[in-house]
Amino acid sequence: MACVYIPVQNSEEEVRVALDQLPRDATDILDILKAEQAPLDLWLIIAREYFKQGKIEQFRQILEEGSSPEIDEYYADVRYERIAILNALGAYYSYLGKIETKQREKEEHFILATQYYNKASRIDMHEPSTWIGKGQLLLAKGDVDQAFAAFKIVLDGDRDNIPALLGQACVEFNRGKYSNSLEMYKRVLQVYPGCPAAVRLGIGLCRYKLGQFERAKQAFERVLQLDPENVEALVALGIVDLQSNEGWSYLVDAVKFMYLFLLSCMLLVAASGIWGAMEKMRRAFDIYPYCATALNYLANHFFFTGQHFLVEQLTETALAASTHGSTRAHSYYNLARSYHSKGDYEKAGLYYMASVKEINKPQEFILPFYGLGQVQLKLGDFKSSLSNFEKVLEVYPENCETLKAVAHIYLQLNQTTKAHEALKKATRIDPRDPEAFLDLGELLISTDSGAALDAFKTARSLLKKANEEVSIELLNNIGVLHFEKGEFELALQTFKEALGDGIWLKLINTEPQSALVGGSYPDPIREALYQPMDSCLAPRKYKDMQLFHNLEKDGISVDFPWDKITTLSNLARLFEQLHKTETASLLYRLILFKFPEYVDAYLRLAAIAKSRNNVSLSIELIHDALQVDDKNPDALCMLGDLELKNDDWVKAKDTFRAAKDASNGKDSYATLCLGNWNYFAAVRSEKRAPKLEATHLEKAKELYTKVLVEHPANMYAANGAGVVLAEKGQFDIAKELFTQVQEAASGSVFVQMPDVWINLAHVHFAQGNFSLAIKMYQNCLRKFYYNTDNQILLYLARTHYEAEQWQDCKKTLLKAIHLAPSNYTLRFDTGVALQKFSASTLQKTKRTVDEVRATVAELKNAVRVFSQLSAASNLQFHGFDEKKIETHVGYCKHLLEAAKVHCDAAELEDQQNRHRLELARQAAIREEESRVAEEQKKVKLEKRKQEDELKKVMQQEQHLERIKEHWKSSGSKRKDRAQSGDEEGAHGERRRRKGSSKKRKRDKKTEAQMDDQDEYEDDNANTNYYEPENHQVHNNQVDDDNDDPQDLLAAAGLEDSDADNDPAAPSSNTGRRIRGWSESEDDEEPEKRQPSTSPPVRDNSVDMQLTDGE
Amino acid sequence: MKLAWLRSLETCHQDCVWACTWLPASDKSAGLLLTGSLDETVKLWNPDDLSLVRTNTGHCLGVVSVAAHPSGRIAASASMDSFIRVFDVESNNTIATLEAPPSEVWQMQFDPRGTTLAVAGGSSASVKLWDTAEWKLVSTLSIPRPEGSKPSDKGNNKKFVLSVAWSPSGRQLACGSMDGSISVFDVQRAKFLHHLDGHTMPVRSLAYSPLDPRVLVSGSDDECIHMYDAEGKTLLTSMSGHSSWVLSVDVSPDGAAIASGSSDRTVKLWDPKMRAAVQTMTNHTDQVWGVKFEAVGGGARGSLLASVSDDKSISLYNYS
The missing domain is CATH 1.25.40.10 (Tetratricopeptide repeat domain)
Incomplete structure (x- = not known):
């Protein structure tokens, strides 16, 4: 029975205190110690005993009393003991700090410890044990360099100081200087051969680190001989056996926390280990069955090895064993993670939640928040998930994974700007993360394709730099974006890169003749591709699959994986854009050959056929598509x-x-x-x-x-x-x-x-803003149609007509005829324009002889155009009313006759003018007679020419008369009816004739009363100018003495049907125009619009140009 | 195989230039370029410096086609009023005015021996052949109506004939229609032989290869250029690359290249062996209505190619 004896002051007596019977209340002992002014070493002994018995409170009480200022004063000369007491307190608080997990408390402990040590140093700054204590403290705080300095001070004084040596060894180990560390441990062993097993453990670890595995193993085995229950040695032996490289970094950690966490860290090392080596570790585990931390780490190991049932058992045990918040949080986290990885999100979520609840501050242990966020994201609970991820971001504002997750959630919540910000930040923080750029690109695709392209390109180059495979999807997206920007060459390259090598490349690249002339070997692909085909089959070539059958027969594989369909079809779409239609159709057919259910390819082929005007084939292809998906x-x-x-x-x-x-x-x-x-x-x-x-x-x-x-x-x-x-x-x-x-x-x-341009032009037109309308039509034609659309030319001509720009009108119509020669409406319109031009010229009060001559010429043209139409109507090429054409012919001839009078008058006047001029000139300059004579000659010549021209006109008219005679004989019946004035009847007949084609006829009366606005949209298509009231006006002028134009027309054999039916004043501009434009409406749509499905973005490229109507 | 741009003349006409052809050199004059325009004139040009030799007037409405007699002494021009004017190149005297109502007149071509002028007859769905000695209509080659259709059907409108070409031997003649079909005739027997299908839109231009009389090249609004074996009735190849209608095609004198003019404002040179465009000229700013090789290559200088366009200009290139 160990006892201490406290000497009683001023006597020889002593108080005997049995160490195993120390009073529960330390105050009793303290009273004695103080009263008897016992030596301080007794204080220490008693405090130490309390500590040994686990009575920490009493231990602290005695030591704190023993280091109080009054003691200092009283025992001022007893230095060593005072230092020892302070050092003991320092060590105690160092220990507390070391094991404390909460940061604030930890710091507080360390601060107290530092205070005690500093106090000890003030008593004697050379005391080695203080320095050792300080070194330990610094080591615990992780301040390795200062710890080194502290230990060095001690060792400089006494190179064999064992605690200092051990501390220094630890420092060296932490610094990675294992051989130095080994030297230290060896010296300890030399100085103190009977040292505890831990020293040998250090030697083993150093040797292990130095790669001397055999010697390390020996050292560990020696430890186990001395102390068979030494867990560290067991674990270490396990590691040595594992020879696991990955364990190294864990080992370093392990040494850092050597004092308490060594065991657990070793187990962590084991996490990456092999089952066989786990035996020893399990023994270690047996020794400390309730060490929750160890359990957690062991569970961690089993998590990584995928033995989830063990994870669950271990963590449950750990949970039962520990009430410590942080440890429990880890346990729950392990459990949750296990379920998470198994896909049981519900349970995982619950355990993550439990883990989170154990945590006071996210800073301490953030992982469960992240896990919870992930699970909630998976379960679709975006809001909660977001708040959890945001907590992670509070702690680690620059965590890319979390930023990406947050961005994803924002995207789901339709907060694109926020998503954008998050991803931007992620890419800024880690500019080498291809995934972040990928996500960013995907996000931007719909809003900012340029930025999306940049992001995708960065992702691609990052992946390439890392030698990782660039996915076909990424390349496809890049290609499509290039495509959208009109960078076709880049798009082509990208698509080709995405597709890699295969049959498609051969189909695209095979040229009709081998580069090696003469030595050309038989190439089945070339043969198949460039076989001449019977021209009867040519219109059906977009359905031809024989090519691929032939290739397969020749043993050439035409296979390709399904994930390339999209890119292949995009490539084909690109070829379409580049007008390499044949190649495009080949690729679409290749897709269909292998994947006949790929509807888009049918539709694209149908669109190609349609753009080629091959309607029947187009319909057939669409029916194929509908068979796949009706x-x-x-x-x-x-x-x-x-x-x-x-x-x-x-x-x-x-x-x-x-x-x-x-x-x-x-x-x-x-x-x-x-x-x-x-x-x-x-x-x-x-x-x-x-x-x-x-x-x-x-x-x-x-x-x-x-x-x-x-x-x-x-x-x-x-x-x-x-x-x-x-x-x-x-x-x-x-x-x-x-x-x-x-x-x-x-x-x-x-x-x-283009339709919107046309519509805009129509509005300008309807508002009488002709010059703007003309500009708009012209721009549209040029921008979208390469000037090939005769319909818009017709609109243009009509605008010119309304603006009374006759020459432009005529030229425009001629251009339209040139583009669409079989469109007879255009010819009719040309005739009307010519007629109108002539009429308006003759109407003018002042006109030159040239103008009249031009008028005559145009009238002749008009007559010719109308008579040709009339002749054609016999052959039923078009649906014009014969009688109406005749009316025009008659009217033009009538004008022509009138024009002749005008022409003569004009010519006479002209001649007289000239004559007068001539006389004047003769009078003025008689000396230049010779020159004048010449001039006279010239005038005569011209006169003769004019007469010739008139003669020719007469001849042509006679010619026409003959033709007319011919018609009369063939169509007298019809004509009779027409002449009876039954305009409606004639129309009815015309309608019947045109019954099969879609043409819109309007009731004349309705039309005439229709207002301007209505007419504009509908009637732009119609360009028949038939304007009797204008003729009337003109007639009035021509025949001044005749006051009744109606009579004149009747006399001329013309029926002004419109005037009959139209009670409204013909002078109304509105009425005039409507009638003018409404007569026939051949094949035109009033409006054209082109709704189209969304343009091809990434996945497929159905860009159907569905033109309405026609 | 290469085109080198030589010179262009802006506003050589007052309006769109729609037709061009080469007049072979005759005993009286050197080779000339003949152009026809919407401005109702036909002009003759000296190819060396594109200087104007003469302006012929007398047409009403636009000039849609010009043709040169192989002798180089006679030429014909046709306008939208369906008159054909045949004139003496040197004197500009009108030799004949041809008309075959109600047929319109589109493309024309003299046969290689110069005895016949073939005229695409528009809505008459036929090609009219005129004798060049007496200027009489000697024959009408009609495209047969599709089986089952009645004569009264308006369907024939689709066979509206736009273009015409003689085979180098003068035995065969091909014509192109609005519906995209090409019809081949045996001229001597005045017999329709067969159709060449494959185009689905108007065929505005046809040209036989001067070397291989079986090879016929066609250009269509469907943006494609086809090469047919006109006798074997097979489609040899289909070449796409223009982004709008193909308005005009011609085969080089050496038979190795095809030139095409398109409403996409370009002139392209094609290598039929590679089945691809080897060159694209972008000097025109509007539809290119005519491309024509000078029939006889001038030895070292290669042969000339002329192109005319709606932009009122002519361009000359050296083909080698």
């Missing part, structure tokens, strides 16, 4: 459009309806098509029924508005709405709309909206 709205819309083209109105409507139904009304394109259909229906009806028209227009408007509500940015719907507005006469609003659409439509290569 509810495909795109295919249905395209079909409807083609049916419209074939003039199959009812069918088209059904098809559009089906398309709309198939997409549950969500496909705005189908809705748009239906809107267009209604609009056309409104303006096409044979007999104009205002009620029906209004219904259709209303319906069209409703449909357009519906689309606009869903997609405010839909340009086609806006355009349609504008058309309906214009139709109702609200020109200013319509103009506004069109202008906005026009602005929006400029930019992408995929959005081509």
Whole structure:
């Protein structure tokens, strides 16, 4: 029984204190110690005993009393003991600090410890044990360099100081100077051969670090001999056996926390280990069955080895064993992670939640927040997930993974700007993370394709730098973005890179003749590709699959993986854009050969066929597509459009309806098509029924508005709405709309909206702003049609006509005929324009002889144009009313005769003028007689020429007369009826004749009363100028003595049918124009619009150019 | 195979230039370039410096086609009023005025021996052949109506004939229609042989290869240039690359290259062996309505190619 004896002051007696019977209340002992002024070493002994017994409170009480100022004063000369007491306190607080996990408390402990040591140093700054204590403290604080200095001071004084040596060894180990560390440990062993096993453990670790595995193993084994339960040695032996490289970094950690955490850290090392080596570790675990931390780390190991049931058991044990918040948080985290990785998000979420609840501050242990965020994201709870990720970001504001996750959530919550910010930040923090750039690119694709492209390109170059495979999707996206920007060459390169090598490359690159002339080997691909084909089959080549069959027969694989379809089809789309249509069709067919269910390829082929005017093949291809998916709205819309083209109105409507139904009304394109259909229906009806028209227009408007509500940015719907507005006469609003659409439509290569230009021009026209309208039409023609659209030329001509620019009008019409020679309407219009020009010239009060001559020439042309038409009408090339043409012919001839009078008069006047001039000149300059004579000669010559010309005219007229005679004999019956003045009858006949084609006839009366606004949109197509009232005016002038133009016309054998039917004043400009334009409406659509599905972004490229009508 | 731009003349006409052809050198004059325009004139040019030799007037409405007699002494021009004016190149005297109502007149070509003028007859769905000695209509080569259609059908409108070309031997003749079909005739027997299908839009220009009489080149609004074996009735190749209608095609005198003019404002030179465009000239600013090789290559200087356009200009290139 160990006892201490406290000497009683001023006597020889002593108080005996049995160390194992120390009073529970330390105050009793303290009273004795103070009263007897016991030596301080006794204080220490008693305090130490308390400590040994685990009575920490008493231990502290005695030591704190023993270091109080009054003791200092009393025992001022007892230095060593005072220092020892202070050092003991310092060590105690160092220890507390070391094991404390909460940062604030930890710091407080360390501060106290430092105070005690400093106090000790003040008593004797050379005391080695103080320095050792300080070294330990610094080591615990992780301040390795200062710890080194502290230990060095001690060792400089006594090179064999064991604690200092051990401390220094530890410092050296932490600094990675293992051989130095080993030297220290060895010296300890030399100085103190009976040292505890821990020293040998240090030697083993050093040797292990130095790669001397055998010696390390020996050292560990020696430790185990001395102390079979030494966990560290067990673990270390395990590691040595594992020979695991990955363990090294953990080992370094392990040494850092050697004092308490060594065990657990070793187990962590084991986490990356192999099962066989785990035996020893499990023994270690057996020794400390309730060491929750160890359990956690062991669980961690099993998590990584994928043995989830063990993880669960271990962590549950750990949870039972520990009440310490941080440890429990770890345990829950392990458990949650295990479930998380198994995909059991519900349970994982619960455990993450439990883990989070154990944590006071996210700073301490952030991982469960991240995990919880992930799980909630997975479960679709974006808001909670976001708040958790934001907590992670509070601690680690620059964590890229979290930033990306947050960006993803923002995207899901439609907060694109915030998502954008987060991703931007992520890419800024780690400019080498391809994934962040990928995400950024995807985010930007719809808003800022240029920035998206940059992001994708960065991602690509990063991946390439890291030698990682660049995914086909990424390359595809880059390609599409280049494509959109119109950088076709770059797009081509990118697509090719994405696709790599394969049959497609051969199909694209095989040239008709081998580069090696003469030595050309038989190349089956070339043969298959460049085989001449029977021209009968040529129109069907977009369906030809024989090529691929042949190739397969030749043993050439035409396979390609499914993930390349998209890119392949984009490449084909690119070839289309580059007008390499043959290559494009080849690729589409290749896709269909292997994947016949890829609808888009059918649709593109159909679109190609359609653009080539091959309607039947196009329809066939769409039916193929519909066989794959009979509810495909795109295919249905395209079909409807083609049916419209074939003039199959009812069918088209059904098809559009089906398309709309198939997409549950969500496909705005189908809705748009239906809107267009209604609009056309409104303006096409044979007999104009205002009620029906209004219904259709209303319906069209409703449909357009519906689309606009869903997609405010839909340009086609806006355009349609504008058309309906214009139709109702609200020109200013319509103009506004069109202008906005026009602005929006400029930019992408995929959005081509010439229609809005045309509509805008129409509005200008309707508002009488001819010069603007002309400019707009011309720009549109040039920008979108390479000047090839005769329809727009017709609009242009009409505008010139209204602006009374006769020559421009004529030239424009001639250009249109040149482009569309078989369009007889254009010829008729030309005739009318010529006639009108002549009439207006003759109307002028002042005209030169040249003008009159030109008029005569144009009149002759007009006569010729009309007579040709008349002749053609016999052959039924076109649907003109014969009688009407005759009327024109007759009228022109009549004008011609009148013109002759004018011509003569003008000529006479001209001659007289000349004569007068001549006389004057003769009088003035008689001396230059010779020159004058010459001039006279010239005048005579000219006169003769003019006479010749007139003669020719007469001849031609006679010729015409003959032709007319011919008609009379062949069509007398019809003519009779026409002459009876039954205009309606004649029209009826015409209508019957044209019954099969879609032409809109209007009741004349309605037309005449229609107002200006209405007419503009509908009638732009119609360019027959038939203007009897103008003729009347003219006649009045020609025959001054005749006051009744109607009589004159009747006398001339002309029936002014319109005048009969039209009670309204013919002088009204509105009425005039309407009648002028309304006569025939061959094959024209009043409005053209081009709704198209969304342009190809990334995935597929159905960019159907569905032109309405025609 | 290369085109080198030599010179251009801006506003050589007052309006769109729609037709061009080369007049071979005759005993009286050197080779000349003949152009026709919407401004109702036909002009003759000296190819050396593109100086104007003469302006012929007398047409009404635009001049749509010009043709040169192989002798180089006679030429014909046709306008939209459907008159053909045949004139003496040197004196500009009108030799004949041809008309075959109600047929329109589009492209024309003299046969290689110069005995016949073939005229694409528009809505008459036929090619009219005129004898060049007496200037009489000697034959009408009609495209047969599709089977099952009645004569009264308006469908024939689709066979509207736009373009015409003689085979180098003068035995065959091909014409192109609005519906994209090409019809081949045996001239001597005045017999329709067969159709060449493949185009689906108007065929505005045809040209036989001067070396291989079987090879016929066609240009169409469907943006494609086709090469057919006109006798074997097979499509040899289809070449795409123009971004708008192909308005005019011609085969080089050595038969190795094809030139094309398009409404996409470009002139392209094609290598039929590679089936690809080897060169694109972008000097025109509007539709290129005519491209024509000078029939006889001038030895070292290669042969000339002329192109005319809606931009009112003529361009000359050296082909080598």
